Amino acid sequence: MALVVQKYGGSSVADADKIKNxxxxxxxxRDKDNDxxxxxxxxxxxTDDLLELVAQVTSHPSPREVDALxxxxxxxxxxxxxxxxxxxxxxxxxxxxxxxxxxTDTAHRRARILQIDPKRIRRxxxxxxxxxxxxxxxxxxxxxxxxxxxxxxxxxxxxxxxSLEAEVCQIYTDVEGVYxxxxxxxxxxxxxxxxxxxxxxxxxxxxxKVMHPRAVEVGELFNIPILVASSFTDSPGTxxxxxxxxxxxxxxxxxxxxxDVAKVTVVGVPDRPGIAAAIFEPLAxxxxxxxxxxxxxxxxxxxxxxxxxxxxQLEEVMEVIKPITQEIGARxxxxxxxxxxxxxxxxxxxxxxxxxxxxxxxxSEKGINIQLIATSEIRITCIxxxxxxxxxxxxxxxxxxxxxxx
Amino acid sequence: MALVVQKYGGSSVADADKIKNxxxxxxxxRDKDNDxxxxxxxxxxxTDDLLELVAQVTSHPSPREVDALxxxxxxxxxxxxxxxxxxxxxxxxxxxxxxxxxxTDTAHRRARILQIDPKRIRRxxxxxxxxxxxxxxxxxxxxxxxxxxxxxxxxxxxxxxxSLEAEVCQIYTDVEGVYxxxxxxxxxxxxxxxxxxxxxxxxxxxxxKVMHPRAVEVGELFNIPILVASSFTDSPGTxxxxxxxxxxxxxxxxxxxxxDVAKVTVVGVPDRPGIAAAIFEPLAxxxxxxxxxxxxxxxxxxxxxxxxxxxxQLEEVMEVIKPITQEIGARxxxxxxxxxxxxxxxxxxxxxxxxxxxxxxxxSEKGINIQLIATSEIRITCIxxxxxxxxxxxxxxxxxxxxxxx
Numbered sequence: 001m002a003l004v005v006q007k008y009g010g011s012s013v014a015d016a017d018k019i020k021n022x023x024x025x026x027x028x029x030r031d032k033d034n035d036x037x038x039x040x041x042x043x044x045x046x047t048d049d050l051l052e053l054v055a056q057v058t059s060h061p062s063p064r065e066v067d068a069l070x071x072x073x074x075x076x077x078x079x080x081x082x083x084x085x086x087x088x089x090x091x092x093x094x095x096x097x098x099x100x101x102x103x104t105d106t107a108h109r110r111a112r113i114l115q116i117d118p119k120r121i122r123r124x125x126x127x128x129x130x131x132x133x134x135x136x137x138x139x140x141x142x143x144x145x146x147x148x149x150x151x152x153x154x155x156x157x158x159x160x161x162x163s164l165e166a167e168v169c170q171i172y173t174d175v176e177g178v179y180x181x182x183x184x185x186x187x188x189x190x191x192x193x194x195x196x197x198x199x200x201x202x203x204x205x206x207x208x209k210v211m212h213p214r215a216v217e218v219g220e221l222f223n224i225p226i227l228v229a230s231s232f233t234d235s236p237g238t239x240x241x242x243x244x245x246x247x248x249x250x251x252x253x254x255x256x257x258x259x260d261v262a263k264v265t266v267v268g269v270p271d272r273p274g275i276a277a278a279i280f281e282p283l284a285x286x287x288x289x290x291x292x293x294x295x296x297x298x299x300x301x302x303x304x305x306x307x308x309x310x311x312x313q314l315e316e317v318m319e320v321i322k323p324i325t326q327e328i329g330a331r332x333x334x335x336x337x338x339x340x341x342x343x344x345x346x347x348x349x350x351x352x353x354x355x356x357x358x359x360x361x362x363x364s365e366k367g368i369n370i371q372l373i374a375t376s377e378i379r380i381t382c383i384x385x386x387x388x389x390x391x392x393x394x395x396x397x398x399x400x401x402x403x404x405x406x
Numbered sequence: 407m408a409l410v411v412q413k414y415g416g417s418s419v420a421d422a423d424k425i426k427n428x429x430x431x432x433x434x435x436r437d438k439d440n441d442x443x444x445x446x447x448x449x450x451x452x453t454d455d456l457l458e459l460v461a462q463v464t465s466h467p468s469p470r471e472v473d474a475l476x477x478x479x480x481x482x483x484x485x486x487x488x489x490x491x492x493x494x495x496x497x498x499x500x501x502x503x504x505x506x507x508x509x510t511d512t513a514h515r516r517a518r519i520l521q522i523d524p525k526r527i528r529r530x531x532x533x534x535x536x537x538x539x540x541x542x543x544x545x546x547x548x549x550x551x552x553x554x555x556x557x558x559x560x561x562x563x564x565x566x567x568x569s570l571e572a573e574v575c576q577i578y579t580d581v582e583g584v585y586x587x588x589x590x591x592x593x594x595x596x597x598x599x600x601x602x603x604x605x606x607x608x609x610x611x612x613x614x615k616v617m618h619p620r621a622v623e624v625g626e627l628f629n630i631p632i633l634v635a636s637s638f639t640d641s642p643g644t645x646x647x648x649x650x651x652x653x654x655x656x657x658x659x660x661x662x663x664x665x666d667v668a669k670v671t672v673v674g675v676p677d678r679p680g681i682a683a684a685i686f687e688p689l690a691x692x693x694x695x696x697x698x699x700x701x702x703x704x705x706x707x708x709x710x711x712x713x714x715x716x717x718x719q720l721e722e723v724m725e726v727i728k729p730i731t732q733e734i735g736a737r738x739x740x741x742x743x744x745x746x747x748x749x750x751x752x753x754x755x756x757x758x759x760x761x762x763x764x765x766x767x768x769x770s771e772k773g774i775n776i777q778l779i780a781t782s783e784i785r786i787t788c789i790x791x792x793x794x795x796x797x798x799x800x801x802x803x804x805x806x807x808x809x810x811x812x
Contacts (some may be wrong), residue, residue: 016462056422072478
């Protein structure tokens with residue numbers, strides 16, 4: 001008997017009929033002689049509705065109390081889904097984060113899973129139960145309820161699969177898998193049958209919404225194959241795993257884009273040791289996540305330092321950065337909040353020249369100006385005008401022939 | 407510093423504005439130099455909404471899963487109320503049933519509190535926190551979430567007050583206290599300043615909705631004074647306690663009524679030992695709560711046995727009782743679902759003749775026929791036509807001069 005861990009997102013359990021649909025899918029998995037552990041998100045808009053109530057009560061909610069509140073969303077869907085499975089005649093039991101032994105740190109609203117004690121889950125599996133676990137939540141050492149923040153339910157699922165040594169972790173969502181680009185922008189985008197952890201991680205970090213990078217990292221750590229598929233169709237989905245051969249392919253795997261980019265440039269920075277730390281340490285202290293950082297070559301010991309952040313954080317960034325600009329003797333600090341980024345990702349790019357040139361010329365042919373460039377071993381990212389992002393994605397999809405299969 | 411335990415019902419926290427109102431009342435209690443522990447019900451119709459979702463998913467929900475689901479209602483109101491208190495600048499923390507150490511038996515949907523381990527509550531009080539506890543819920547030995555059933559949040563409050571040795575338990579609700587009769591039926595009904603545990607218990611059991619008998623029993627057990635008052639006004643409310651003198655009064659304290667009574671009569675029962683057990687043991691096994699039981703004097707060793715149940719259980723009762731009627735050789739089994747009951751209650755009635763006669767003649771003057779009579783030391787109950795109950799309450803209120811103070 002194999003152990004399968006499944007995760008169903010909020011849109012898959014948005015109402016009673018959808019919950020019953022998910023129950024049927026779980027029963028079918030059980031019928032194939034599998035042990036099944038399922039983790040589930042809150043129904044549809046539950047989390048947003050609860051946050052709306054919070055906003056009516058206070059402008060500065062305590063993260064601990066927000067977690068106590070939000071965790072009820074997954075607890076509700078978990079119980080209702082369990083009832084729906086039982087109604088079909090299958091033995092099932094629900095477990096909250098604490099009952100499932102999901103121990104986290106104390107960082108409320110963005111807690112990290114420290115360990116999972118799967119004692120109770122194993123006991124319930126031995127009793128032949130299908131086990132339904134509330135996603136997105138855990139318990140801290142001080143016995144406070146925590147939530148895992150964005151991507152939390154995916155992370156719960158993959159971490160459970162890892163700690164239970166499951167055969168596979170299946171992430172069911174409202175899309176049919178991982179695509180070569182966003183199909184809403186590129187109609188000829190192709191669903192990938194499989195993708196490596198590293199490639200998926202780069203795509204996720206660079207804006208592909210289908211899976212959160214945290215969950216991919218955990219999958220890689222435990223070497224758990226992750227299937228991403230639709231809960232509404234029987235499409236085979238995309239398998240994220242570590243066994244994808246890196247040698248035979250010489251291709252870009254996919255294109256990610258992100259419409260939410262703001263750029264900050266500190267102009268005329270005296271180029272001396274410690275200057276970067278003087279700028280980025282206060283930003284880190286303010287819990288601001290800086291993305292791409294580019295420093296120009298220094299002329300007469302004066303340089304420009306540019307970085308990007310998400311648009312929602314720009315105002316806070318400028319508050320932090322303006323006094324620093326003065327302190328370090330830089331000339332000024334300017335920002336642009338109308339940017340986006342587009343990335344090509346593929347392990348086949350490693351140590352292979354020509355990808356960057358092909359990317360830049362494809363963008364140039366469309367008259368798209370590149371403002372910043374950032375690269376990793378398996379990725380090239382260009383920061384461009386937000387208004388040009390969709391054109392860029394389409395042009396790159398064609399240039400790298402992603403509509404053609406492997 | 408005195409310790410005050412308060413409870414706010416669902417209508418008192420039905421929306422964000424009402425939650426803020428409750429937060430102000432709690433802050434005012436704290437300002438009077440009290441330690442404050444609060445237990446809270448689910449917001450408004452939350453529980454009904456959740457049960458509606460259950461009905462859409464299954465007709466036979468597992469009580470364990472219903473408890474996991476319903477307990478989220480109190481968890482939500484507890485977190486929101488805590489945020490509202492914090493927003494006013496007061497230190498506060500929320501605790502779920504399990505965090506508050508409320509241990510129950512495993513009878514899901516109607517669990518009993520076995521013990522409270524107030525370790526965490528005490529620790530939070532020592533940190534100067536106002537402690538907000540989710541009402542109505544606890545945890546079983548197997549670490550499953552349980553709910554306490556009807557009157558659960560009141561019971562949570564009084565049990566917390568008992569285990570913390572609080573000075574008083576204040577139950578805030580949408581009425582101004584305990585009245586001599588339901589003010590919607592008897593406009594001249596008077597709020598009682600105080601009432602004894604036993605009297606309150608009889609009134610509650612006989613239909614007064616203001617407090618659940620379970621909570622009164624726990625209050626008596628721990629000898630915790632219980633104040634019942636409105637969360638919307640500053641009316642002084644009614645203090646339920648053990649110190650009410652029994653000697654000086656010679657009066658009925660209040661009138662309870664109940665419109666939800668069905669009567670079952672097993673006709674022509676052979677009167678031999680064990681016959682009552684043969685009838686009532688199967689009913690108990692079916693979890694049916696039987697109220698008044700009356701057995702006629704036996705003629706030629708044949709008797710009639712009559713009992714009452716709530717109307718919602720009548721169908722189930724008849725299913726259980728009909729085969730038994732045959733087994734024991736009784737003639738037939740008949741029922742009447744259009745009954746109600748009216749009770750007069752007062753410790754002043756103990757060993758004092760004349761109350762029953764005055765009650766019966768007051769009803770008789772209004773042409774009200776009495777179908778059954780049941781008594782305790784401090785109560786007389788008459789089962790009458792449902793249609794006559796309100797007339798009966800008014801007549802008795804006048805007959806015992808309850809509009810006049812002590």
